[in-house]
Amino acid sequence: MKNTTPEDQIKRSRMESMNKNGEVISDVKKKPILSYAEVAKKRENIKHRDSKEDSQEMRKSIKEMNPKERYDYFSKDRGKIFRFDVKPWMPTFEIDLLIEKKLRPLTQVWSKTKITDIESKKTWRQASKIMIIATKVLKSYDTRKVDYDGTSVEDVIKVSAALRRTERFDQRIQKMLEQTKSPQKNIKNHAQAYLRKVEKKFKGKVKTIEQVRFFTKSKISTLKKRVAYLNEKKRRDRIRMRFRSKPSLKSLVDTTPLDIEIDKSEIEKYLIDLFSKKDCEVPEPESLLNKWVEYSKNTTSIDEDSKPNFNEEIFNECLKWSRSWKAPGTNKLYMKIFKVLNSCKIFLMEWIKAVYERRCNLTDEDTRGRAFGIFKKGNIDDPKNYRFINVTNSHYKIFMKYLNSVIVDQIEHRIPKEQIANKKGRSCLDGIIINRLIQKKTVHGQQIAQTWLDMQKAYDSLDHKKLLIVLENLGIHRDFIEIIKKAMRCWKFTVINGKETYMNNEKKKKKPTVIHVNRGIYQGDSLSPTLFVCSLIPLSWMLNQQPRINLEDPNTEANVVTTMNDDEVEDEGLYNHLLFMDDIKLFSINAKCLNEMTKICEKYGLEIGLKINPLKSSYSINQGEQAEEPLINFEELSTVYKYLGIYENHKTADEKANLQELYKVVDEKLKLILESPITVGNMIDAINTCLMPKILYVFSHERSELIKRKIYLDMDLRIRKALNTYGVKFQNLSNARIYLPRSRFGLGLKSTETEIDKIQLKNFIHIKYSEVFRKMNETFKMMENDIITIASKYNINMSFEEGIPCINGTIGSEKEAKKKISELVDNFAYKRWAEHYTRKKEFPKFVINNKLICPWLRTLNIEPRKFKTITMTQDDMHPMLNPIFDKESKCVLETNSVKCNHYDNIRHVGSYCEHSVSWRRRRHDNVLHTITNVLLRKLKQKMVDLNNYKKCYKIDDNTELRIDQLNYTSESLVHNKPDIIYETKDKIIIGELAISHYRNLEESAKLKIQRYTVNGTLQLNAPVENLEYSTNFTAVLAKQKGKPVSFYPLICGPFGELDGPRLDHWVAFLDEFNISEKETIKPVIERITRKAAIETEYILFQYIKLKEKKLKENNDEQNDMEL
Secondary structure, three states: OOOHHHHHHHHHHHHOOOOOOOOOOOOOOOOOOOHHHHHHHHHHHHHHHHHHHHHHHHOOHHHOOHHHHHHHHHHHOOOOOOOOOOOOOOOHHHHHHHHHHHHHHHHHHHHOOOOHHHHHHHHHHHHHHHHHHHHHHHHHOOOOOEEEOEOOOOOHHHHHHHHHHHHHHHHHHHHHHHOOOOOHHHHHHHHHHHHHHHHHOOOOOOHHHHHHHHHHHHHHHHHHHHHHHHHHHHHHHHHHHHHHOOOHHHHHOOOOOOOOEEEEHHHHHHHHHHHOOOOOOOOOOOHHHHHHHHHHHHHHHOOHOOOOOOOHHHHHHHHHOOOOOOOOOOOOOOHHHHHOHHHHHHHHHHHHHHOOOOOOOOOHHHHOOOEEEEEEEOOOOOOEEEEEEEEEHHHHHHHHHHHHHHHHHHHHOOOOOEEEEEHHHHOOHHHHHHHHHHOOOOOOOEEEHHHHEEEEOOOOOHHHHHHHHHHHHOOOHHHHHHHHHHHHHHHHEEEOOOOOOOOOOOOOOOOOOOOOOOOOOOOOOOOHHHHHHHOHHHHHHHHHHOEEOOOOOOOEEEOOOOOOOOOOOOOOOOEEEEEOOEEEEEEEEHHHHHHHHHHHHHHHHHHOOEEHHHOEEEEEEOOOOOOOOHHHHHHHHHHHHEEEEEEEOOOOOHHHHHHHHHHHHHHHHHHHHHHOOHHHHHHHHHHHHHHHHHHHHOOOOOOHHHHHHHHHHHHHHHHHHHHHHHOOOOOOOOHHHHHOHHHHOOOOOOOOOHHHHHHHHHHHHHHHOOOOOOOOOOHHHHHHHHHHHHHHHOOOOOEEEEEEEEOOOOOHHHHHHHHHHHHHHHHHHHHHHHHHOOOOHHHHHHHHHHHOOOOHHHHOOOHHHHHHHHHHHOOOOOOOOOOOOOOOOOOOOOOOOOEOOOOOOHHHHHHHHHHHHHHHHHHHHHHHHHHHHHHHHHHOOOOOOOEEEEEEEEOOOOEEEEEOOOOOOOOOOOOOOOOEEEEEEEEEEEEEEEEEHHHHHHHHHHHHHHHHHOOOOOOOOOOOOOOOOOOOOHHHHHHOOOOOOEEEEEEOOOOOOEEHHHHHHHHHHOOOOOOOOOHHHHHHHHEEEHHHHHHHHHHHHHHHHHHHHHHHHHHOOOOOOOO
């Protein structure tokens, strides 16, 4: 249609006002001429009407939107992605259907027989956009504001926003005050009007604008303090959350990558030079690598049909064990979306299958990473002292994990026995044992010659071309080689946390430089460690052609064997070197042979791009022998060398050096653990799982009882002393309670003595079952007696039948034998500590004899200060509560000037004192509130706060929950208001809470039962023997409602103590609400009993505070009288 001109529009309007005969219609209503003000008002009304209609039609609350509407809404959003957790109310299935429909055409792309790089990039860009929107849609159903560690930041956001608003308001007032002095009248009037408006707003609170400013400044100061407090709280919560999800000492340190105070351009220049391709130095025309290639061609065959089919189970395992909210790559996709939405998971799997089957190539957009520099040590301004780790795209991570698992299965038999790292069934323990066995050998009465080699920047220097040559001759399928080749060509990254470099105008940031990895392995890639291990396989082949020591021979004099790799010789026990990634240790019969082996390492290293670092390498030879080139370039070992994390001299592990280092490490780590904001339970777990393994690793091989005794006494003493110093426990707490399991009122700390003995027994079991040592039975024969002696300490009968350990007459697998050893040693230790604990004190005797438990001790989720008070009080050792040195100490509470004057022990203050009723009522109400929220959550109701929880909750037409409400009956009963009544269509459940002293648990339960199920007409303050049955609450209620009524006394001690029958009552009560056994024992009862313990600690805190005040007043009065 032709575009119309204004003249055409005028003609058309005239034609519309004429009849068919061409006459102008006379009754056409003429529009009145409007004034300017009327036109403006009409325009404003139209604009207001249109905007109102738009807001009604277009602007809908996100909560009211369905998944499709939310998807459309977030498709225009450019904000960042926030963490979410899958909730029961999330319409995950509907969202998955929606995303599956949008991803379907993109998923079908991966089914093609050939996919170009451009098509692959385009598909991933479109899919990433859809998945990012899907992540935001899922997040919209989880309104909590949390960071990527899962820590709540809602309070910080609210208070920070309030602070910014208040600061802007203050700045605005300041600006208006300045404008009141302006010579321009309109500006001055505007400012004065604004200030009058502010004064009017604050009318009743302040009178003048100066007072407004003072009030605002005070508010800003308060808000700043609040923000600082909340940020510190967030930091502490983040550390706790991080440690719970991944228990390690690294979790206790704030590892957020900080900006490096070095110009990005300088960092980029250093990295470009580091990863630029360099020619490998080959000292001689004859290449060692070529020799190995010739050997491999004759011994290795590649079956083109041997490529395994894509395995969905391996893919699922790779996805399952990937962290959901780890930092994303350049496409901003988190791993979580692939775990939550099946459509995204299928898209990812189909892409991996396409790349795996060589229908699609990896592109530079897939592999491109973002590098974060992490400081190691040295000069902080030198880029050389940083390790740059790449954060890659989630889909690339999963693919490389999958490819790594497949390749490792193909080459596992080619990885030499000397390589300890990256080999299934091997560990550092195997390397330590072999190292010690070789060190104890002699040649003609003289020590074995040794060299410790360290490669300089090994991971960043490996030549790609030479690496591919090695891979091609290992029997790896050609398709996998091509995938790795393509990945290597695409390895590139940009630096994230450097000092920004700006352009000439000082406003626009310089575009980050893309750094190509032309040599070295890609740090942050799952396949990279395997590639590095593969690069050293030829080196082991060359070294094994030198003389080797036969460890199957038990004699001290070394049995030296020289073999060529062409010889068909069983070489399981023959060793002359060990490898752990780039850490190489050589053993030889003399200096000459050692020098030859070192030359091989140096020459091969230069061929593949590696250089030996002479400053970190060392050697040890016998006196009278001469070191030659290249050995002479290293420092001869004069003291110790750290190999596999243990300081050793030329004969064995150096006890003195290891102890000094260990003491230093233990003190540092204890400080880190005990100063961190984690709970007592987490602190003990950190010591047990992070610190204790370090001690055991260094000294697990130690056989001397004298040295072992010194180690475990020193270590246990250091740990207990640190617990005292940092206020986790009080000084006089029994050692037995520290080492008892938590199920028996202990802290559950592991004893170094027990753990060293346990690890030695388990290590010897490993030796007996391991394939590495299966032909060395004679070598380890002399150790059997030592192991039998250690086992006898714990009443374990251990013998060896055909070399296999027999424990108390039972022979099993390695796993079963280790498990049985742990159980037997732990049981023996428990009995010993329990006997020690109950020797003198009454509380532990009662606990052990009556089998009391304290459920919240399972996790010890409590602050150190509170835990210290609780343990002191339980053991009757609190200095302010009827202590040993003052048995006449009296209760200081009083009402209306009437003093209590009873002995102020915990039993009196926490359970019986008439003057502490308000505190005990507070404790009861807080525990009942906790139970209420537990039940409401199970009933899928909104949880309530403490101020308004005692009411009736209508669950549905037939179900209601009544908390602390008057009864249904009209009978005049004394006991007619139980804490909990839960009525359903066919039954009524009653629960009555009581917190009583641990000695009176049974008595309290009996009293509650008599009040509500035997006789409710009497005022019962204590259970009555042979009480006459009469009208009671449960009987009347059952008669009136015509339903069976079940009554449960919910009793616990002041610190959450329970005996067997009381625990059964809690379990039975919670089972009425269909709370499973696992939920009951672990989190629910633990939460309730923990609340009781904390509230009792609060009572003690208030009482001790009051007592200290009274004592101070008395002392002041005495001093005044003396004066």
